[in-house]
Amino acid sequence: MSDLATFIAGLPKAELHLHLEGSLEPEQMFAFAQRNKVDIPFKSAEEVRAAYRFSNLQDFLDIYYQGANVLRTEQDFYDLTSAYLSRVAADNAKHVEVFFDPQTHTARSIPFCAVADGILRALKDAEARGMTSKLILCFLRHLDEADAIATLKDAEPWLDRIAGVGLDSSEKGNPPSKFRNVYRMAKERGLKLVAHAGEEGPAEYVREALDLLHIDRLDHGNRSLEDPALVKRLAAGHMTLTVCPLSNLKLCIVSDLKQHPLRSMLDAGLRATINSDDPAYFGGYLNDNYNAVATALNLTRADLVTLAKNSFLGSFLSDAEKATHVAAIDAYVAGA
Ligand code: ADE
Ligand code: ZN
Numbered sequence: 001m002s003d004l005a006t007f008i009a010g011l012p013k014a015e016l017h018l019h020l021e022g023s024l025e026p027e028q029m030f031a032f033a034q035r036n037k038v039d040i041p042f043k044s045a046e047e048v049r050a051a052y053r054f055s056n057l058q059d060f061l062d063i064y065y066q067g068a069n070v071l072r073t074e075q076d077f078y079d080l081t082s083a084y085l086s087r088v089a090a091d092n093a094k095h096v097e098v099f100f101d102p103q104t105h106t107a108r109s110i111p112f113c114a115v116a117d118g119i120l121r122a123l124k125d126a127e128a129r130g131m132t133s134k135l136i137l138c139f140l141r142h143l144d145e146a147d148a149i150a151t152l153k154d155a156e157p158w159l160d161r162i163a164g165v166g167l168d169s170s171e172k173g174n175p176p177s178k179f180r181n182v183y184r185m186a187k188e189r190g191l192k193l194v195a196h197a198g199e200e201g202p203a204e205y206v207r208e209a210l211d212l213l214h215i216d217r218l219d220h221g222n223r224s225l226e227d228p229a230l231v232k233r234l235a236a237g238h239m240t241l242t243v244c245p246l247s248n249l250k251l252c253i254v255s256d257l258k259q260h261p262l263r264s265m266l267d268a269g270l271r272a273t274i275n276s277d278d279p280a281y282f283g284g285y286l287n288d289n290y291n292a293v294a295t296a297l298n299l300t301r302a303d304l305v306t307l308a309k310n311s312f313l314g315s316f317l318s319d320a321e322k323a324t325h326v327a328a329i330d331a332y333v334a335g336a
Contacts, residue, residue, distance in 0.1 A: 014273075087279075092287075
């Protein structure tokens with residue numbers, strides 16, 4: 001391991017942008033398909049990995065929703081979540097805020113309770129091992145707002161264990177404005193608000209997410225950089241951006257990590273963080289993302305410390321919890 005990789009490995013960090021369905025490794029896909037007697041159109045995990053070539057977000061989403069079809073039981077959701085939590089703990093993550101897409105499952109007649117209870121049981125078990133977490137329910141933006149509202153109502157009995165709502169899936173043609181009512185309802189229920197915006201969609205979608213959805217955190221946000229006044233506003237408001245370098249590369253949002261906007265984001269004073277998005281599909285977990293972008297952009301240890309601190313500052317932990325994690329990073333740096 002290089003000095004920088006060793007430094008990254010030991011750095012305490014949080015992950016704020018992770019789709020649990022996107023942590024489904026090909027080997028697990030086969031195991032779940034076998035135990036649930038679901039046919040999948042692949043013969044081996046290698047064949048599955050070879051199919052993971054995407055030219056845009058929609059290419060990926062088509063395969064991602066197909067993969068999720070093997071998830072059927074509460075135990076599947078428990079095992080999926082547990083495997084991710086073990087993997088990210090090995091990257092020295094101390095806290096995670098994870099997304100799930102209930103509509104992907106309820107549309108296949110998998111009950112909401114199987115999904116939520118399996119995930120929450122795994123999060124609780126990991127808490128006993130020192131990993132804290134928050135769960136974020138994402139609405140699929142290619143569906144209509146009435147479906148999102150029905151999903152929020154389905155989730156009502158679990159809302160004491162769900163920290164917030166998010167918005168994901170096909171961005172182009174599905175602007176944040178489509179979901180302003182369900183976001184208002186979520187806010188009335190005391191939930192935190194996040195949304196994917198400016199991944200493939202224009203900077204205008206980021207403005208809508210701020211002005212119409214009143215988001216607390218911005219997922220991706222890359223294309224904000226096309227609008228200097230928006231960048232100033234995001235920086236002045238200490239808005240956290242959950243940036244996903246390997247995802248951006250695999251979905252052709254950037255053609256080369258050397259062209260990744262993370263450096264410009266930090267230079268503009270944006271509170272950027274590093275995350276893995278859908279690690280099983282994009283070829284890397286949390287530290288792989290740190291390592292890849294640090295190498296491509298020649299990030300310094302000071303940059304990496306800023307990014308790791310941002311991951312806690314941008315979390316939905318309490319101020320006291322954030323301060324404890326930031327102090328742990330300072331202690332790590334002093335001893336490294
Ligand atoms: N669902 C899972 N990953 C996503 C991404 N990167 N963008 C939008 N929706 C997603
Ligand atoms: Zn995402």
